Amino acid sequence: xxxxxxxxxxxxxxxxxxxxxxxxxxxxxxxxxxxxxxxxxxxxxxxxxxxxxxxxxxxxxxxxxxxxxxxxxxxxxxxxxxxxxxxxxxxxxxxxxxxxxxxxxxxxxxxxxxxxx
Numbered sequence: 001x002x003x004x005x006x007x008x009x010x011x012x013x014x015x016x017x018x019x020x021x022x023x024x025x026x027x028x029x030x031x032x033x034x035x036x037x038x039x040x041x042x043x044x045x046x047x048x049x050x051x052x053x054x055x056x057x058x059x060x061x062x063x064x065x066x067x068x069x070x071x072x073x074x075x076x077x078x079x080x081x082x083x084x085x086x087x088x089x090x091x092x093x094x095x096x097x098x099x100x101x102x103x104x105x106x107x108x109x110x111x112x113x114x115x116x117x
Contacts, residue, residue, distance in 0.1 A: 002018050002019070002057070004018065004050060004053050004054070004057075007050075008049070008050075009039075009048065009049060010047070010048040010049075010050075010052075010053055011046070011047065011048075012026055012027070012038070012045075012046045014048075015056060018053065019053075019056055019060055021060065026056060027046075029056065029059055032070050032074065033055075033059060033073070033074055033077065036052060036056060036059065037052070038052050058077070059077070062076060062077075
């Protein structure tokens with residue numbers, strides 16, 4: 001995975017170079033993936049935040065490395081967003097806490113749905 005420079009905003013050409021893609025691919029992905037929404041400057045230039053760059057890296061991985069179709073990648077991103085999982089590090093504190101939360105919800109459902117005999 002390429003190292004993302006420590007900047008607030010990236011122009012589309014910088015992101016394209018970082019991901020080794022053409023700019024038109026990024027513009028197309030913006031139409032297909034609602035999660036990828038760079039802000040626009042007063043001059044209507046796309047400005048990608050770090051999160052947008054990370055999302056674009058994830059989309060590239062899903063499409064080019066893991067072999068997802070556009071529709072499949074879109075669905076995976078929607079599921080991951082619904083589960084509120086951070087998409088980068090599977091051992092991050094956010095992932096661990098999310099798993100604990102899921103387990104607690106299941107335990108609560110089990111305890112309250114179980115009827116005493």
